[in-house]
Amino acid sequence: xxxxxxxxxxxxxxxxxxxxxxxxxxxxxxxxxxxxxxxxxxxxxxxxxxxxxxxxxxxxxxxxxxxxxxxxxxxxxxxxxxxxxxxxxxxxxxxxxxxxxxxxxxxxxxxxxxxxxxxxxxxxxxxxxxxxxxxxxxxxxxxxxxxxxxxxxxxxxxxxxxxxxxxxxxxxxxxxxx
Numbered sequence: 001x002x003x004x005x006x007x008x009x010x011x012x013x014x015x016x017x018x019x020x021x022x023x024x025x026x027x028x029x030x031x032x033x034x035x036x037x038x039x040x041x042x043x044x045x046x047x048x049x050x051x052x053x054x055x056x057x058x059x060x061x062x063x064x065x066x067x068x069x070x071x072x073x074x075x076x077x078x079x080x081x082x083x084x085x086x087x088x089x090x091x092x093x094x095x096x097x098x099x100x101x102x103x104x105x106x107x108x109x110x111x112x113x114x115x116x117x118x119x120x121x122x123x124x125x126x127x128x129x130x131x132x133x134x135x136x137x138x139x140x141x142x143x144x145x146x147x148x149x150x151x152x153x154x155x156x157x158x159x160x161x162x163x164x165x166x167x168x169x170x171x172x173x174x175x176x177x178x
Contacts, residue, residue, distance in 0.1 A: 006152055009178040012104030014169075015084040017091060017147055019140055020126050021119030022109035023157040023165065028085035030166040035173070039083040042074055043127060046087065049073055054087075054127025066129050071096040079103065089129035091146035101150065105176070107169055108151030113140045115158035 008014075014031065016024045025041055032039035043054050046069065050057045058066045071093025074086070077100070084103070090096050100106055111119075116136065120126065123136050130139050148154075153172050155165045 006105055006176045007178050008105060008173045008176045010081055013079045013082045013084055013100075014104050014173065015086055015100040015106045016109055017086050017100075017106055017150060018088065018109035018157070019111065019116050019120070019143060019147075020088045020123065020128055021116050022088075022111050023162055024085040024088075024109055026162050027109060027157070027165055027169075028083045030162055031169055032083040034166055034170045035081075035083070037081045037083055038079075039085065040079060041085040042070075042077070042090065043085075043087045045077075046070055046073055055125055058127050058129055063129055063131060067092050070129075075099045077103070087127070087129070088143065091143060091150055092129075097150050101152075105152045105173065106150055108147045108154040109157045109165070110147070110154045111156065111158040113137055116140050 016028055018024055028039040028041065046057060047054050052060065061069055067089055070087055070089060074090060074093065074096035077084070084100065086100070120128070120136055123130060130136070153169070155168050157165055160168065
């Protein structure tokens with residue numbers, strides 16, 4: 001977890017990171033409503049940029065190309081008073097993560113590998129940025145240290161309901177509020 005000096009205010013954004021199935025797209029609107037903010041899903045931004053569903057973008061660009069495109073798009077993101085739901089692979093892009101951290105707190109939506117496998121299965125059709133020879137379990141294990149590296153706070157989405165997670169994040173944000 002990050003040990004940087006954090007401040008929460010109406011001049012920042014809050015970014016949600018985590019594996020596919022962790023609840024980023026579900027929690028973003030819930031947290032945004034609690035804060036009276038907007039929310040954005042960066043997977044939808046990537047889809048809009050390319051005019052294709054995420055899985056088609058991944059298939060078209062290949063894994064490295066997709067990660068590069070995602071990093072490029074997110075490294076220029078400019079939002080305030082917004083909860084940002086990111087794609088699970090955003091943590092591979094150092095510039096994208098630096099940008100998200102410059103916008104405000106980064107929250108890791110954590111879950112166990114077993115929960116991930118139940119929720120995601122083999123990841124088919126999800127736009128999962130995964131090597132053809134890689135299992136979802138292997139991808140999970142590869143990404144966890146990256147999520148932990150960039151996170152300012154974590155909440156366990158497999159132990160609490162979406163509403164409880166939104167409340168825990170909201171309470172933590174209030175604790176670091178200007």
